[in-house]
Amino acid sequence: MVDATIFILSLVFLLTGCVRPQTESLHSGNHHLSMTVDGRERTYILHVPPAARQGQPLPLLIVLHGGGGSGQKMQRFLGFDAYADERGFYVAYPDAYRSSGQRAAHWNDGRGTEATSGVDDVHFLLEMTAEIDRRVPLDEGHIYVTGASNGGMMTYRLGCETEGVFAGIAPVIANIPQPIIETCAPAAPLHFLAVNGSTDPLIPLEGGAVCENIRSGCAGGQVISQAESVGRFAAANGCDPVPQSVNLPVEVEDGTFVEQQTYANCADEVQVRAYIVHNGGHTWPPRPPQLPAAGAQSGNLDATRLIVEFFFPVR
Numbered sequence: 001m002v003d004a005t006i007f008i009l010s011l012v013f014l015l016t017g018c019v020r021p022q023t024e025s026l027h028s029g030n031h032h033l034s035m036t037v038d039g040r041e042r043t044y045i046l047h048v049p050p051a052a053r054q055g056q057p058l059p060l061l062i063v064l065h066g067g068g069g070s071g072q073k074m075q076r077f078l079g080f081d082a083y084a085d086e087r088g089f090y091v092a093y094p095d096a097y098r099s100s101g102q103r104a105a106h107w108n109d110g111r112g113t114e115a116t117s118g119v120d121d122v123h124f125l126l127e128m129t130a131e132i133d134r135r136v137p138l139d140e141g142h143i144y145v146t147g148a149s150n151g152g153m154m155t156y157r158l159g160c161e162t163e164g165v166f167a168g169i170a171p172v173i174a175n176i177p178q179p180i181i182e183t184c185a186p187a188a189p190l191h192f193l194a195v196n197g198s199t200d201p202l203i204p205l206e207g208g209a210v211c212e213n214i215r216s217g218c219a220g221g222q223v224i225s226q227a228e229s230v231g232r233f234a235a236a237n238g239c240d241p242v243p244q245s246v247n248l249p250v251e252v253e254d255g256t257f258v259e260q261q262t263y264a265n266c267a268d269e270v271q272v273r274a275y276i277v278h279n280g281g282h283t284w285p286p287r288p289p290q291l292p293a294a295g296a297q298s299g300n301l302d303a304t305r306l307i308v309e310f311f312f313p314v315r
Helices: 006-018 050-053 073-079 082-089 123-135 150-161 226-236 305-313
Strands: 029-037 038-050 058-063 090-094 138-148 166-172 190-197 244-247 257-263 272-278
Touching: 029 123, 038 073, 038 082, 038 123, 058 073, 058 082, 058 123, 058 150, 058 305, 073 082, 073 090, 073 272, 082 305, 090 123, 123 138, 123 150, 138 150, 138 305, 150 166, 150 226, 150 257, 166 305, 190 226, 226 257, 226 272
Parallel strands: 058 090, 058 138, 138 166, 166 190, 190 272
Antiparallel strands: 029 038, 038 090, 244 257, 257 272
């Protein structure tokens, strides 16, 4: 991995320096882009909202796909673009690296079990963020990351290992990989939101083996618990150690209900919040599961809308 301190400082200078580089004029809509990082061609989709025509800096949301997925699939599946067009923010959908011998793309999320464990995806995603900032004017204090499953664990890794670039992260159906917990040092302030299923058969809520009984298409490895994962970010932000919990009203009688956990008294007005979909599986609610053994979906939470309203509230 590159020297993180030198690289992050140079990236922060780029994003927040006094002299702003010339940006391109990208029309609204989707742009399929590529760049070379560490000698590898990397690809991503950048969705530009109509508000970009006004030329003012806009926030950015980065969306990371799960193992075996793609940025294009996340764009079609989750519905972030409609919110981006309505509220005025860019959305980037990067692709994990897949070599010619790999069947599917996976992020190097820190478990140490991925075929891409030699790929520095932290470096790539920081470089991509800087590249987007050269192409369009970003609101540099409002750059956020979310992701699902393998992408959710990669989201956690970015929160653990970067400083001064991202204003918030939202991992979904993921916990912190066990091998990186000792070096996980979130830099405050960092807004945080997490969504987990209580009966997720791939990422156990209480931590342990990933995909313990599901080997097809899964790299395995170990994660810590949801409580420890969220707690690491609550502590970094100076929040109360015990969350205030409340069960949200049940809107759909599908056997699931949602517990909202709020960590109060965080420093710098940071928000740290977690949602547990009880009896929910390895799904991005309310979307259906992508794997046969992923468990139950829930109609009692819309994770896409939740993330948008958390990071981009209507003022």
